[in-house]
Amino acid sequence: MKLRRIAAKCVDLRQERPTAYVRLTEIKELPRNPAHHGTMLEQSLLLTDLYELSMLEAYAAHGMAETAVFELFVRNLPPGRGFLMAAGLEQAVEFLEAMRFTPDELAWLLASGMFSSGFLDGLKDLRFTGDVDALPEGTVFFPNEPVLRVTAPLPQAQLVETRLLNLVHFQTVIASKAARMVLAAPGKQLVDFGLRRAHGAEAGLLAARASYLAGFSSTATVLASRDFGIPVVGTMAHSFVQAHDDEATAFERFARVRPKALTLLIDTYDTERGAAIVAGLAPRLAAQGITIGAVRLDSGDLASHAHAVRAILDVAGLQAIRIFASGGLDEHSLLALCRGGAPIDGFGVGTSLTTSADAPALDCAYKLQEYAGRPRRKRSEGKATWPGRKQVYRRYTAHGTIAADVVALLDEATDGEALLQPAMRDGKRVPGFPGLMEARIRAAGALAQLPDTLRRLEPADVPVEISRGIRQLAAQADRAATPDHAL
Amino acid sequence: MKLRRIAAKCVDLRQERPTAYVRLTEIKELPRNPAHHGTMLEQSLLLTDLYELSMLEAYAAHGMAETAVFELFVRNLPPGRGFLMAAGLEQAVEFLEAMRFTPDELAWLLASGMFSSGFLDGLKDLRFTGDVDALPEGTVFFPNEPVLRVTAPLPQAQLVETRLLNLVHFQTVIASKAARMVLAAPGKQLVDFGLRRAHGAEAGLLAARASYLAGFSSTATVLASRDFGIPVVGTMAHSFVQAHDDEATAFERFARVRPKALTLLIDTYDTERGAAIVAGLAPRLAAQGITIGAVRLDSGDLASHAHAVRAILDVAGLQAIRIFASGGLDEHSLLALCRGGAPIDGFGVGTSLTTSADAPALDCAYKLQEYAGRPRRKRSEGKATWPGRKQVYRRYTAHGTIAADVVALLDEATDGEALLQPAMRDGKRVPGFPGLMEARIRAAGALAQLPDTLRRLEPADVPVEISRGIRQLAAQADRAATPDHAL
Numbered sequence: 001m002k003l004r005r006i007a008a009k010c011v012d013l014r015q016e017r018p019t020a021y022v023r024l025t026e027i028k029e030l031p032r033n034p035a036h037h038g039t040m041l042e043q044s045l046l047l048t049d050l051y052e053l054s055m056l057e058a059y060a061a062h063g064m065a066e067t068a069v070f071e072l073f074v075r076n077l078p079p080g081r082g083f084l085m086a087a088g089l090e091q092a093v094e095f096l097e098a099m100r101f102t103p104d105e106l107a108w109l110l111a112s113g114m115f116s117s118g119f120l121d122g123l124k125d126l127r128f129t130g131d132v133d134a135l136p137e138g139t140v141f142f143p144n145e146p147v148l149r150v151t152a153p154l155p156q157a158q159l160v161e162t163r164l165l166n167l168v169h170f171q172t173v174i175a176s177k178a179a180r181m182v183l184a185a186p187g188k189q190l191v192d193f194g195l196r197r198a199h200g201a202e203a204g205l206l207a208a209r210a211s212y213l214a215g216f217s218s219t220a221t222v223l224a225s226r227d228f229g230i231p232v233v234g235t236m237a238h239s240f241v242q243a244h245d246d247e248a249t250a251f252e253r254f255a256r257v258r259p260k261a262l263t264l265l266i267d268t269y270d271t272e273r274g275a276a277i278v279a280g281l282a283p284r285l286a287a288q289g290i291t292i293g294a295v296r297l298d299s300g301d302l303a304s305h306a307h308a309v310r311a312i313l314d315v316a317g318l319q320a321i322r323i324f325a326s327g328g329l330d331e332h333s334l335l336a337l338c339r340g341g342a343p344i345d346g347f348g349v350g351t352s353l354t355t356s357a358d359a360p361a362l363d364c365a366y367k368l369q370e371y372a373g374r375p376r377r378k379r380s381e382g383k384a385t386w387p388g389r390k391q392v393y394r395r396y397t398a399h400g401t402i403a404a405d406v407v408a409l410l411d412e413a414t415d416g417e418a419l420l421q422p423a424m425r426d427g428k429r430v431p432g433f434p435g436l437m438e439a440r441i442r443a444a445g446a447l448a449q450l451p452d453t454l455r456r457l458e459p460a461d462v463p464v465e466i467s468r469g470i471r472q473l474a475a476q477a478d479r480a481a482t483p484d485h486a487l
Numbered sequence: 488m489k490l491r492r493i494a495a496k497c498v499d500l501r502q503e504r505p506t507a508y509v510r511l512t513e514i515k516e517l518p519r520n521p522a523h524h525g526t527m528l529e530q531s532l533l534l535t536d537l538y539e540l541s542m543l544e545a546y547a548a549h550g551m552a553e554t555a556v557f558e559l560f561v562r563n564l565p566p567g568r569g570f571l572m573a574a575g576l577e578q579a580v581e582f583l584e585a586m587r588f589t590p591d592e593l594a595w596l597l598a599s600g601m602f603s604s605g606f607l608d609g610l611k612d613l614r615f616t617g618d619v620d621a622l623p624e625g626t627v628f629f630p631n632e633p634v635l636r637v638t639a640p641l642p643q644a645q646l647v648e649t650r651l652l653n654l655v656h657f658q659t660v661i662a663s664k665a666a667r668m669v670l671a672a673p674g675k676q677l678v679d680f681g682l683r684r685a686h687g688a689e690a691g692l693l694a695a696r697a698s699y700l701a702g703f704s705s706t707a708t709v710l711a712s713r714d715f716g717i718p719v720v721g722t723m724a725h726s727f728v729q730a731h732d733d734e735a736t737a738f739e740r741f742a743r744v745r746p747k748a749l750t751l752l753i754d755t756y757d758t759e760r761g762a763a764i765v766a767g768l769a770p771r772l773a774a775q776g777i778t779i780g781a782v783r784l785d786s787g788d789l790a791s792h793a794h795a796v797r798a799i800l801d802v803a804g805l806q807a808i809r810i811f812a813s814g815g816l817d818e819h820s821l822l823a824l825c826r827g828g829a830p831i832d833g834f835g836v837g838t839s840l841t842t843s844a845d846a847p848a849l850d851c852a853y854k855l856q857e858y859a860g861r862p863r864r865k866r867s868e869g870k871a872t873w874p875g876r877k878q879v880y881r882r883y884t885a886h887g888t889i890a891a892d893v894v895a896l897l898d899e900a901t902d903g904e905a906l907l908q909p910a911m912r913d914g915k916r917v918p919g920f921p922g923l924m925e926a927r928i929r930a931a932g933a934l935a936q937l938p939d940t941l942r943r944l945e946p947a948d949v950p951v952e953i954s955r956g957i958r959q960l961a962a963q964a965d966r967a968a969t970p971d972h973a974l
Contacts, residue, residue: 042688046710050721057744165683196652197848201529202687223533234537239855242863257544300868351848360842361684368726376729381787
């Protein structure tokens with residue numbers, strides 16, 4: 001099946017390139033958790049900008065319901081970034097499939113006095129009946145490339161703008177950030193530790209999803225495991241150690257409840273002293289059938305502590321205890337630790353991941369490109385858009401890495417792999433719509449296809465060409481939108 | 488009552504200082520929307536880090552349920568920031584009041600195989616029965632000052648760590664950012680436009696709340712109006728203009744559905760041409776009883792367009808039409824536009840507000856300060872904490888502005904206004920717990936109390952003193968945590 005095909009492709013890429021990022025064992029190893037529940041994100045259609053509803057009222061008043069084509073794209077890369085990774089499509093599709101106003105919501109809108117009752121009556125039966133074409137989650141993309149295209153009657157396509165952007169933007173932000181960390185720390189276990197500083201509940205959940213998609217191993221967020229089937233891991237907090245009168249007692253008590261997946265946090269008072277306590281404790285725990293899996297460092301110079309701790313553990317014959325590090329990490333510190341050969345086996349990454357601290361937002365937009373069969377174009381200064389229905393064509397080098405992309409009109413003959421794929425038809429997701437595991441495998445393949453110039457933390461630009469057809473259509477749209485009498 | 492008392496205080500401050508930020512009319516003018524619903528945030532106790540549950544199992548195994556005192560605080564200010572504004576307490580209290588595991592959640596945890604059934608059985612009856620003391624929302628604060636103190640049996644106080652941080656951190660981030668914008672644009676209407684690029688649904692909703700708390704006038708997010716009673720406003724999108732064959736028709740159609748609160752977006756093709764169309768349209772609309780309230784600029788050099796548009800409108804006798812601007816604004820561009828005298832009456836602020844783009848996270852922590860009657864202290868490098876139950880005492884200058892703060896032990900005699908107030912007792916919020924409107928008024932008063940050195944976008948440091956009592960207690964805690972036999 002499709003999953004297997006992508007997995008096989010991923011294996012091929014691994015053979016060619018030693019730096020592919022999903023370990024083969026992980027592909028088979030689906031999470032051992034009980035069946036996940038699916039997401040329960042906010043679905044209210046009132047989670048929108050007021051202007052969407054105002055515009056719908058005007059469209060309704062003038063019977064404007066012909067087919068509109070909107071495209072979602074990113075105008076520019078954040079400084080220092082070389083690529084983005086598409087994510088959030090599954091939640092966008094879930095939102096569109098479930099979209100409807102509840103009687104309560106309509107009653108509230110009526111009571112607000114902002115809308116006529118005739119218009120609100122008409123909203124009762126509003127559903128999304130359109131098509132969506134999109135980059136599958138896990139696809140690497142560049143500025144000015146449509147990430148998602150909505151083709152639907154104008155009111156439907158308009159109304160969904162705010163929440164579609166909200167859903168696709170955020171996970172794309174996080175997957176793009178997480179991908180950089182995966183590139184910076186090849187072969188290391190990366191764990192999402194970011195819920196506490198994520199921007200609310202949904203951000204924490206979706207950051208766990210998007211980072212797993214991009215190649216993280218697991219998350220600390222329990223609900224993300226239940227809802228998305230992501231492996232969940234955890235260690236212990238300083239407060240646990242502090243609540244005991246001494247560290248050894250704290251470690252021993254924690255070990256008894258985590259005999260199989262035991263990580264001890266050793267920096268509450270003094271990291272090397274903590275390691276010595278672990279070394280002393282290990283034989284005693286081993287006698288009780290408890291194996292210490294790892295120790296965690298969370299402060300100070302992580303590289304020098306890791307070397308010291310590794311030496312203490314090795315001298316005690318505890319080579320099997322892994323070292324796990326956390327504390328203010330980002331892709332730059334991950335790269336420095338890995339390049340410097342710090343003996344660290346895995347990393348917990350929090351704030352910089354779940355807030356994408358260097359670039360917490362992308363300059364993305366959802367713009368009308370065609371209405372009632374005519375191309376449309378915005379020409380605002382510095383924010384002009386390319387009109388028409390578009391596709392992205394990707395060309396590869398002989399080594400299988402990305403060479404260049406061309407953005408062209410859908411009906412313009414162009415070489416290369418067409419990246420936008422059908423996601424919904426007539427308001428329903430297409431059969432075989434890829435889930436999170438498939439997106440994760442695709443992401444691993446996509447990172448393996450990055451040219452060396454884009455793997456670097458300070459990358460070069462990738463050429464994205466705008467086709468001749470699009471440029472001609474833009475000129476034509478400009479002429480139509482600037483009738484002589486207005487000049 | 489309390490609200491009136493704070494309002495009166497705010498009036499006094501206004502008389503002293505002309506730059507107070509809540510207009511008096513707004514204090515009386517509660518939102519005209521129908522009764523708001525209250526929030527429906529994610530309340531699942533699985534929205535937590537796995538390690539909280541692991542630690543609870545270890546506490547349960549060893550009967551560790553004595554009183555713990557945790558404090559939430561921020562270690563450092565982000566670069567370029569002079570103060571923070573407390574927000575999110577109301578949502579934190581709602582979370583604690585509602586806190587319980589559902590049978591479904593416990594069944595999922597059991598099926599995960601990570602916990603013993605005996606331990607999970609014990610979680611059935613877990614409720615929050617403790618006390619919370621906190622800075623009231625809208626209070627200005629500085630690093631190392633407790634924002635919130637939880638006093639509760641250890642398992643309860645431990646379990647709530649992740650979500651408490653998640654809720655208090657995010658709104659504090661946003662209120663602190665919004666306050667800078669309020670200071671940069673005194674007297675201007677500021678509107679939250681940020682939902683589409685907020686980090687998910689909850690971030691969008693809570694950013695609307697936190698920015699309103701800090702002095703914004705309104706939001707574009709409809710659900711935030713329903714849930715929190717925040718005034719909601721909206722204009723129109725470029726797609727509305729593009730969907731029509733000419734701009735004048737688009738404006739006229741939109742005007743008919745928004746005859747009372749009409750803002751026209753005039754930069755889709757050419758800003759000054761858009762203004763000329765508005766000038767031509769205004770008399771025709773006036774004849775139909777429709778008044779154009781404002782025009783919106785969203786691209787290009789906003790100051791020069793605003794001057795040009797103001798001139799076009801004024802020449803046409805349309806002095807009453809206000810100019811509203813949006814598009815990539817932050818506190819620095821607001822300050823530049825306001826200082827430069829751009830004729831702009833209000834601003835829509837999106838991404839930089841709802842992601843707090845320059846500082847999307849704070850270095851905050853929730854740390855154990857006392858357990859079973861003994862002070863506790865973490866000594867990790869660069870992350871040491873001050874032990875004991877603390878209070879913040881604020882001293883004022885003769886002009887009523889903040890002079891300095893002292894962080895002292897709760898029982899240490901100290902001059903100044905005690906800032907932490909009771910928020911919950913025995914698991915219930917205290918009578919008179921302040922709501923959003925009260926917090927908004929407090930915030931306006933707090934901004935009025937800022938010394939000039941802190942009003943600047945590049946502020947000076949405020950002295951926060953750590954009391955002698957705390958330092959002595961820290962030394963004592965260190966001695967206790969470093970028993971001779973371990974050295």
